[in-house]
Amino acid sequence: MKKMITLLMVCAVSVAAFANGNTESAPAPTPVATTASAPMTNGERIKAAAKEGKVGNWGLGNEYEIQALLTKYGCPTDFLSQDFTMDGFDDDSITLASAMTYNELGLVKNSYEGGYGYGDKVGTIDMNDEGVAMLEDNIFCTTKFAEENPNTVKAFLYASLKGWKTACADPEAAAKIVYEYGSSVSAGHQSYMAKEVKKLAETDTKGNHVTNYGYMDPDAMAQTLKLAQTYIKLDDHSAADKLKALTLDDIRDTSYWKAATDSKDGTDLGKPEKTSVKIQLKWLPQAQFMGYYVALNKGYYKDVGLDVQIIPGGGDIAETTAVYNGTVNFGVTWVSNLISADAADMNLLEVAQIFQRSGLVLVYKK
Amino acid sequence: MKKRLGIHWESTSTIVYPVLFGILLFAMWQGGLLNILLGTDTNTLPPPSKINSIISDNTAKILLNLKATVIVALIGLLVGSLAGYGLAIIAAEHKKWGAGGITLAAAFNAVPIVALAPVMNNLTKQLSSDVDFRSMLAKTLVVVIVCIDGMAVNAFRGLTELKPFAADLMKTYAASNFTIFRKLLFPNSVPYIFTALKVSLPASIISALVTEYFSEKVIGVGRQIRENIVTAQFATAWAYIVVSCLLGVVLYVVLLFVEAAVMKNRNRN
Numbered sequence: 060m061k062k063m064i065t066l067l068m069v070c071a072v073s074v075a076a077f078a079n080g081n082t083e084s085a086p087a088p089t090p091v092a093t094t095a096s097a098p099m100t101n102g103e104r105i106k107a108a109a110k111e112g113k114v115g116n117w118g119l120g121n122e123y124e125i126q127a128l129l130t131k132y133g134c135p136t137d138f139l140s141q142d143f144t145m146d147g148f149d150d151d152s153i154t155l156a157s158a159m160t161y162n163e164l165g166l167v168k169n170s171y172e173g174g175y176g177y178g179d180k181v182g183t184i185d186m187n188d189e190g191v192a193m194l195e196d197n198i199f200c201t202t203k204f205a206e207e208n209p210n211t212v213k214a215f216l217y218a219s220l221k222g223w224k225t226a227c228a229d230p231e232a233a234a235k236i237v238y239e240y241g242s243s244v245s246a247g248h249q250s251y252m253a254k255e256v257k258k259l260a261e262t263d264t265k266g267n268h269v270t271n272y273g274y275m276d277p278d279a280m281a282q283t284l285k286l287a288q289t290y291i292k293l294d295d296h297s298a299a300d301k302l303k304a305l306t307l308d309d310i311r312d313t314s315y316w317k318a319a320t321d322s323k324d325g326t327d328l329g330k331p332e333k334t335s336v337k338i339q340l341k342w343l344p345q346a347q348f349m350g351y352y353v354a355l356n357k358g359y360y361k362d363v364g365l366d367v368q369i370i371p372g373g374g375d376i377a378e379t380t381a382v383y384n385g386t387v388n389f390g391v392t393w394v395s396n397l398i399s400a401d402a403a404d405m406n407l408l409e410v411a412q413i414f415q416r417s418g419l420v421l422v423y424k425k
Numbered sequence: 426m427k428k429r430l431g432i433h434w435e436s437t438s439t440i441v442y443p444v445l446f447g448i449l450l451f452a453m454w455q456g457g458l459l460n461i462l463l464g465t466d467t468n469t470l471p472p473p474s475k476i477n478s479i480i481s482d483n484t485a486k487i488l489l490n491l492k493a494t495v496i497v498a499l500i501g502l503l504v505g506s507l508a509g510y511g512l513a514i515i516a517a518e519h520k521k522w523g524a525g526g527i528t529l530a531a532a533f534n535a536v537p538i539v540a541l542a543p544v545m546n547n548l549t550k551q552l553s554s555d556v557d558f559r560s561m562l563a564k565t566l567v568v569v570i571v572c573i574d575g576m577a578v579n580a581f582r583g584l585t586e587l588k589p590f591a592a593d594l595m596k597t598y599a600a601s602n603f604t605i606f607r608k609l610l611f612p613n614s615v616p617y618i619f620t621a622l623k624v625s626l627p628a629s630i631i632s633a634l635v636t637e638y639f640s641e642k643v644i645g646v647g648r649q650i651r652e653n654i655v656t657a658q659f660a661t662a663w664a665y666i667v668v669s670c671l672l673g674v675v676l677y678v679v680l681l682f683v684e685a686a687v688m689k690n691r692n693r694n
Contacts, residue, residue, distance in 0.1 A: 112556055118643050120656040139556065140643050142543060152550050152641070294483045294653075294661045379657045384469065400657035404468055 101184045102132050104423060108155035109134035114421070115141040115153035119375075120396050123290040124419050125157060127191040128184075136290070148422065149175055155184070155421045161255035161347060167422055171247030183420040192264045192417035193283040194394040196341065196348075198273070202406045204388055205315065210329040214363040215336060215389060216273065216319035216411055217328060222354025223272045223413060227257045233349040236356045243343035243373075252346035259414040260350075271320060272350075273411035275313055280394070280412070284310065287398040295403070302402035310394070310401055311409035319411075325363040335366045337387040343373045348391060350413065379407060471660040479664040487668055493645045495672065497561060498633035501568020502625055508569065509576025509621070516577070517584035517610070527581050534574040538632050541567045542639035560641040567636040572625040579621035583614025615691065619684045626680055630673045646672070 099107070108114045109129055116122045116138045126136040139153055145167050148156035158164040164183065170176035186192045198219060205212050226233035230253035238249050263269050264279050284307060293299040322328050340348050351369055354360055360367040370387055372378055379400035382390040397407050453459045455472050463470065480487060512530060516523030545563040553559040587609065595605045634647030643652070646669045653662035 119652055137643075139641050142546075142639060146547070147641075150550060152556075291656075293658060294486065294664070295479055295658055296482050298658060298660070375651065375655050377655050377657055380469070380654075380659075383657070396656065403657050403659065405657060 101189065104155065104184065105129065105132045105421075106134060108423070111154065112137075113139060113152070113154040115139045115147060115155065116157040117141050117143070120393070120399065121157070121419075123286055123395050124186045124191050124193050124417060125421070126290045127193075127286050128186065128189055128421070130290075131189065131191060145175060148424075151424075155423050158183070158420055158422045159347075159418045160420055161252045161259065161418055162345075164420060164422055165248055165251040165255065169247070169251060171251075172245035173248060177424070180425055181422050182425050183422050186417040186419050187264045187266070191286065192279065193286050194279055194412055194414060194416075195259075195418055196391050196414040197394055197397065197409045198338075198389055198411040198413060199392060199397055199407050199409045200382060200389050201385075202312075202408045205312065205408055205410065208332040208388075209315065211331040211333045211336060211365070211388075212315045212410055213318045213322070213328040214325060214331045214365055215338075215360075215367070216315055217322050217325040218354045218359040218363045218365065218367075219350055220272045220319060220411065221325070221359045222352075222357070223260060223350030225357060225359075226253070226349040226353040227260055227272070230254045230257045230346070230349070233353050234346050237344060237346045237349050237352045240352050240356075240369075241344050241371075243345055249346050253349055255418070256346055256349060256414075259416055259418045261415065263415045264417065269415045273316055273320070273413055274415065275311055275316065275409065275412045276415065277307070279415070280307055280311060283394045284398065287395045291395065291399050291402070293399070293402060298399075298402045298404075301404070302398070305398060305401060310398060310407075311412075315410045325359075328363070331364050333388070334364055335368075336389060337368045337370050338389040338391065339370045339376075339378045339381045339387040340372045341378050341391045341393070342371075344369075344371045351391075379405060382407060469659050471663055475660055476663045476667055479661055480668065483664070487646075487665070490644060490646050490649050490665070491668060491672065493561075494630070494633050494637065494647065494669070497564045497568055497636075497645070498629045501565045501633065502572050502622075502629040504565070505569040505572025505629070506576045506618075506622065506625060509573040510580045510618070512573065512577040513580035513584055513614075514606075516581050520585065523581065527577050530577055531574045533570055536570075538567055538571065538635045539639075541570060542636045545636075546639065546641060556641055564633060564636045564640055564645075568629050568632050571628050571632040575625045575628070576618070576621040579617040580614050583617030584610045587613055612691070615687065619680075619687075622680055622684075623677075626676055627673055630669065630676070634669055 105114070105128065109132070114125065114129065116125045118138075118140050122138060125138055129136050129138075139147070141147055141153060141157060145156060145158070145163055147153040148158075148167065156163075156167075158167060160183075166173055167175050167177050167181055168179075170178075198216065200212060231250055234246070234250040234253035237253070238246050242249055244252070260272060261269050263276055264282075284305065288302055288305070291302060293302060318328060319325075338351060340351075342348075344352070348369070351367075355367060355369060370381075378387075378390040378392045379396055381387050383400065383405040391413070394409065394412070397409055400407050450459070451473060453462075454470075455474060457467070457472065460467060460470055467475075512527065516527050519526075542563070545566045546560075549559040549563040549566070553562065591609055591613075592605070595609055600608070633645070634650070637645035637647035638651050640648065646665050649665045650662050650669070653659070653665065
């Protein structure tokens with residue numbers, strides 16, 4: 060997910076009113092507790108930050124990987140609530156901050172508009188390397204929609220995956236296309252994002268290269284489900300029971316993806332039952348979703364007989380709810396969000412897994 | 426016209442009809458008719474029995490979150506109201522620019538809570554390194570700002586709209602400023618204080634709930650509503666919504682009774 064500076068005005072006001080030195084000058088490097096020759100291990104860093112209570116995450120269903128990581132190192136699972144800026148990391152109120160590789164991490168490192176310009180003065184702890192990765196951006200719809208409109212789902216997948224393939228082949232061009240569709244961030248950040256998103260779409264949790272876009276890797280899916288069942292805490296008794304009972308077959312169906320990838324040119328998938336469809340993004344228009352914008356821009360959707368409308372997300376728009384109540388037909392969400400919605404009887408079905416690995420890291424100042 | 430505790434009952438109908446309507450609404454909700462009328466399913470609008478079972482299953486957790494919300498709302502209301510009254514006294518002392526000053530102060534109320542909350546988060550970061558304390562403080566400050574204005578505007582009227590010649594009479598007796606305040610101004614402003622509180626109390630709860638959205642600590646009824654809506658747990662979100670409604674209603678009723686008791690004693694004197 061996430062996360063652009065959506066509260067620009069607020070930031071401007073707060074920075075102007077309480078400019079905290081750090082925003083303009085280079086921050087003093089945090090002294091390392093150990094000797095200069097031995098840098099801290101990830102475990103030591105996590106324990107130190109957890110002890111201080113300075114591990115940050117956005118919450119709202121984005122916290123499970125962080126909680127799994129904290130548990131791995133024997134720390135309590137509470138965290139500080141991060142807003143959608145990296146100001147808390149900048150002013151040291153959060154020492155281990157959550158960041159998506161393609162978004163916040165770029166803002167922290169780079170110096171383009173909206174960036175903090177830390178360059179290589181920051182390091183990261185990667186969820187994939189730590190073995191607590193959970194899969195993120197997917198494509199999903201309701202089970203009912205898939206059953207009633209199988210050809211539409213297959214055609215939509217075919218065109219979307221083609222869009223992803225084209226976007227990853229030339230992320231620079233894809234970034235430009237997204238930018239023209241009304242981007243929430245600067246052109247520089249958009250092009251950085253496109254390159255990073257390509258890595259997530261083409262590399263699995265173990266670091267292997269993936270060529271079949273949208274593939275639902277059974278091991279990674281199973282790990283995601285297992286971690287979700289461990290760390291999603293539901294107050295609703297019946298939903299909590301259902302969560303424990305969920306299997307992979309309840310949350311994803313590979314047959315539509317298989318049909319779409321076996322198709323020659325997308326026109327041999329049968330006549331789409333529903334030709335006008337909407338897809339709800341998880342966040343604002345940005346290169347995180349470049350595949351869909353490229354597919355739209357290049358006419359891939361039109362080629363398979365679909366008229367597709369891309370609905371931007373942002374703020375507290377719950378894409379799971381939007382798909383469930385029929386406002387839109389498809390959505391992009393994190394697998395963990397889909398799991399908690401299914402625990403609440405929403406009967407959502409994943410039909411493709413766009414990001415093959417977790418894009419979440421914890422970032423720290425060296 | 427019966428008088429009981431200073432509240433006027435026109436007749437039993439003022440109570441009976443709303444209660445009957447409430448019961449009818451509940452019956453429709455529980456029976457599923459409301460879902461049909463609103464075109465929602467039982468997932469987004471679960472029946473009261475389901476909400477009730479979630480509340481009873483999670484009493485300890487709900488109370489923990491409720492406590493955080495109540496502390497923020499009530500301390501903010503108290504401090505904001507005192508500050509508002511103080512402003513009103515200063516403004517009443519200097520009538521020439523006082524009224525204008527109060528109006529300008531009212532502009533603070535136009536700043537949305539959504540914008541105030543992050544500002545307060547940044548401000549409190551400078552004040553304390555204890556996150557639990559500072560996130561409570563940041564939330565309370567937002568409530569304070571929301572509550573100041575209602576009290577200032579109302580109390581200013583209470584301190585300036587006196588009975589004709591009352592102030593002149595006090596001057597004739599050569600009463601000190603403090604005596605004038607104690608004997609004339611303060612008693613005159615009491616009804617206005619309650620008027621302000623009746624507006625500020627619900628506002629304090631609402632602003633406490635909303636500012637929890639942006640707080641550094643994940644706690645409070647408002648934050649729970651948000652977390653559960655975003656993760657599609659509507660039944661649980663409803664449970665927290667019901668709890669916050671109950672909180673508002675209970676505190677409001679308490680305020681009405683306090684007002685009735687105070688006004689009754691005043692009328693007797």
